[in-house]
Amino acid sequence: MAKKPNPIGYEFAKGLWNENPVLASLLGLCPVLAVTNSAENGLAMGLATAFVLINSSLMVSALRKVIPKQVRIAGYIVIIASFVTLADRFLAAYFLEISKSLGPYIPLIVVNCLILGRQEAFASKNGIGRALTDALGMSVGFTAVLIVLGGIREIFGSGSFFGLVLLGDWFEPWMVMILPPGAFFTLGLMIAAANRYNQGRA
Amino acid sequence: MKSVKIVLVLTLIAVFSGGLLALWDSHTSPLIEANMLAELEKGIAKVLPEHDRYQKFEPEGLTCYVGYKDNQPVGVAFETSGPGFQGKVSVMVGLKPDFKEMTGIEVISQIETPGLGTKIVDDPSNKQDSKWFPKQYKGLFTDQPLEVVKNQKAQGNYQVEAITGATISSKAVSRIISLGVAAARPQWEKIAALALHPPAPEPAAAPTEPMPPAKPKEAHLSEPEAATHSE
Numbered sequence: 001m002a003k004k005p006n007p008i009g010y011e012f013a014k015g016l017w018n019e020n021p022v023l024a025s026l027l028g029l030c031p032v033l034a035v036t037n038s039a040e041n042g043l044a045m046g047l048a049t050a051f052v053l054i055n056s057s058l059m060v061s062a063l064r065k066v067i068p069k070q071v072r073i074a075g076y077i078v079i080i081a082s083f084v085t086l087a088d089r090f091l092a093a094y095f096l097e098i099s100k101s102l103g104p105y106i107p108l109i110v111v112n113c114l115i116l117g118r119q120e121a122f123a124s125k126n127g128i129g130r131a132l133t134d135a136l137g138m139s140v141g142f143t144a145v146l147i148v149l150g151g152i153r154e155i156f157g158s159g160s161f162f163g164l165v166l167l168g169d170w171f172e173p174w175m176v177m178i179l180p181p182g183a184f185f186t187l188g189l190m191i192a193a194a195n196r197y198n199q200g201r202a
Numbered sequence: 203m204k205s206v207k208i209v210l211v212l213t214l215i216a217v218f219s220g221g222l223l224a225l226w227d228s229h230t231s232p233l234i235e236a237n238m239l240a241e242l243e244k245g246i247a248k249v250l251p252e253h254d255r256y257q258k259f260e261p262e263g264l265t266c267y268v269g270y271k272d273n274q275p276v277g278v279a280f281e282t283s284g285p286g287f288q289g290k291v292s293v294m295v296g297l298k299p300d301f302k303e304m305t306g307i308e309v310i311s312q313i314e315t316p317g318l319g320t321k322i323v324d325d326p327s328n329k330q331d332s333k334w335f336p337k338q339y340k341g342l343f344t345d346q347p348l349e350v351v352k353n354q355k356a357q358g359n360y361q362v363e364a365i366t367g368a369t370i371s372s373k374a375v376s377r378i379i380s381l382g383v384a385a386a387r388p389q390w391e392k393i394a395a396l397a398l399h400p401p402a403p404e405p406a407a408a409p410t411e412p413m414p415p416a417k418p419k420e421a422h423l424s425e426p427e428a429a430t431h432s433e
Contacts, residue, residue, distance in 0.1 A: 089230040
């Protein structure tokens, strides 16, 4: 308890690399693997998750002294589920194509362990400002990994990036990259590369 | 008391979140409904290219849309679905008023293998005509089951050429259509007389009709402009 709080800048930056939800903590991998068959889907999933994470962290942090600890998980889930439903309805109303291609993975943000994990580990123990900074950092880190993963899979699997055709007719798309195995291959290589880099740095 | 606080806090969170969601729902529901109606009308327009208005009929067990041009029936469209290679495939089928010859089909939703099974929707490897597979169904007859042939040109009124590498998806689409049309035919026969000899869409004409399924309130008329209505 006597531990000195980290500087606020660190709370943001840790989500980008050192405690990156995907590359370091391996949290919330279900949507990471499932929807990243294109950069656009990765971005949409990242933004939807960011919306839920930031708002939930603000609410949980604001209510952290009000919610009795015996029922805190139930309270967090209701808060998270409310924001997920808002995001789901928003996409269905304004971005039908994205909503269709992400399918059930938007409602499933409710059970994304990244979000509940940040509430339990951080937002419920810190003030609103720090909780917001932490949520922003985690959101940026999560979204960035999804875009990179979706981008790599889209380039090799469809020959395009954000729907723009990069590779011409000569290119035979690697179908496996936009199928589920491609997600595992690519994510595994990304995590290996991140570990390798960290070892070299240490 | 501790337990009172627990109940109180959880109740307040739930009430607040319920209120927020109800508010948001009342804002987005009309938009989502309009989206779904637009999707439906896009599908109907693809399979019944000639119609200038359509009317919904709901005899028991079938929801179908009869398209009219200059008040003459030009076809009937309905959605049917079944198992594909990996999951459910939904197909909108358009038939001429005889309920036999197809005017077109449109795969509404599917989760087939990208690059292979998805050719039932669109085949980018065919540079001349990426829609060659669904287009084959136009003009085919549905009074007998469709047949899928491999490595040869489809002939006659019942044959469909399979997609190379996606025979199961090709057969699934054909089977879904054959079974769907066969299952829908008895329902269609109940209302065919009414749907094919339409009184001009005036509400006053309808109550004299003997068939119950097409009372004005059930067979509501919606034209493309209706997509913008709200409340």
